[in-house]
Amino acid sequence: MKKYLKIIWNGISPSNPVLILAIGLCSVIAVTNSVKNALLMSFAFSFVLIASEIIISALRKAIPNEIRVPIFVVVIATFTTIAALLARAYFSSIYEAIKLYILLVVVNCIIIGRAEAFAYKNPVIDSLFDGIGMSIGYSWVILAIAAVRELFGNGTIAGLQVFPSAYKPALVMILPPAGFLVIGVLVGWLETTLKKKEAKK
Amino acid sequence: MSYLANLAKIFVASAFVNNIVLLQFLGLCSYIGLTDNMDASIGMGYAVTFVTVVAAAVTWIIDHWILIPYHLQPFLQIVSFILVIGSLVGLVEIYIKKMSPNLYKSMGIYLPLIATNCLILGVTFINSMHNFDFVESIVEATGSALGYFMAMLILAGIRERLRNSELPDFFKGKAIAFMVSGIVALAFMGFQGMIK
């Protein structure tokens, strides 16, 4: 049990957001302009990541080394399509807004990276927990960014009014440029904290 | 509006108004990762332009000759597109590596990076969402790829300058790259008035 907790923690621990920000960027900036979008995106991402890790881990002995990447891609693409179809059926209004980015989960480097670095070499149960850990890590990062951007950019969180209506929203926060700015501040902050920690050691 | 004017509009829209990197956030991994190095940015720019245009052509054919006639588009599009693009890029890479080491050095090494680049796939999905015809798809692909090239050059140039300037520790590395991109994106939003 302890081993599994450790695998999950590996996904949530502070060093992980840096990784997510470095390689899962496209979707992070695009969907964080509202909490609802971020929520649907994290569901789609978690579903694809966990399901692909399980399948790839189960098939790992049958996959020839030379064509493992095309196979990973087919597996991930299959689950991405399933996620997109489900999202289209049950959350159609949010889905329409971030359609492109849900479809592009298929080329998310985090998923293919975890498939190769973890699922291809570890048993199914371990891969399941790795998927869960990484999904939690990804979800909290994008939800946190989305909450900040929506709060300042629109005065709301997930559509609920938080700031009094007298607050004049800083519209720029939900526009593309602020996506870059917020992530820049976050990366700077995370990297300096990590550096300090290392220096202490 | 004549057909040619429509094409010109698609081109301007994809290169400037909806710049694929700065305003649609596609291809960001390589955008942030490679712009530390001017040469790599240029090589990547050429490679992306080449692959995007080829991918747009090939996926248009798959979409209109196989997926749409047999009503498979809603659920087989992602799988077929990525499989075809990924494999084709892989084949071209292997071929160039053997046949022309020089070309491989200047452009080929960037090819694998592109197979899983969200920009390429993103452009093909955008083409399909817009129901573009063949020529329009090619124009959109060219415009988007050149928009990417332009964004790469801008950021690579700025980062080259930044290397020699004194920055607070907080901003060093990727942080400043993001912030600069934010400001450039703000500037690109100014192009919005270009299309009426």
Added chain:
Amino acid sequence: MNKIMKLTLVLGLIGAISGGTLAGVYKFTAPVIKAQDAKELQAGLSEVFPGNYEFKKLEIKLKSPDPAIQIGDVYAVKSGKNVIGAILKVSSPGDQAPIVMLVGVKKDGRISGVKILQSLETPGLGANASNPHYYVNKEKKITFLDQFKNKKVTDPFVPKKDVIAITGATITSTAVSKGVKIAGEVAYSYFKKGGGS
């Protein structure tokens, strides 16, 4: 040679499984998606043509004078046996993807209402076109789409002239106005030629 065979088989098999699975999932979700779309369409139709009317899909194709704007399905609005207007589904090129909307046109050549079904406009700017709490006229609480109500199809429909534009979203404002104008004109000329009577 043996190796190539193996690669072919494995990748082919995985592809086949993937294709089969997806076809299965699609079979399962397609009815849900269809029902959802039908529900949304019904709600949309009664929204752009308020009142208790019957909507009937017409098996006709209307041609748009502008190649960039496409006209899709056409619905006749019926009160009893009389056709009193039509609703057209039009798509107009927006900021990133086409804006798909329903435009209701009364027989006398006035717009009865507009509803956006699909759009990918910039949040906070163009997306305000379909935001029910974004008012282009704050005193009277008129949203961007509200202002088209009862407008004559012969009006110019130009933002910043007879249409109040959305702040910072000229493309969206123009795209919607153009789509409404063309839908209106096409439907009106269809009525004048005796269609629907």
Added chain:
Amino acid sequence: MKTFVISILTVGGFGALFGALLGYFAEKYKVEENPLAKAIYDVLPHGECGACGFPGCHPCAEAIAEGRAPVDACVVGGAATAAKVKKVIEEFKKEKVKS
């Protein structure tokens, strides 16, 4: 039923076609390369994301092999990949000493 058959044939066909082509090309256009770089490349994640600052996993592996990049250059793989790369390099050195 028809949809099932066509779907299976389409994606299966694409898979088989490209599996065959990739296998054929890999054999026909084989290029000799630095064995250490190849060994390192094999343990990298192949996400080809470019986050390491190199244009893809192959150039990254070459850089690690030639000492131009640290063993933990790969951002995606993290500590797990770094450990594997280290192991590969150590094994490689041992073999060199032997021969």
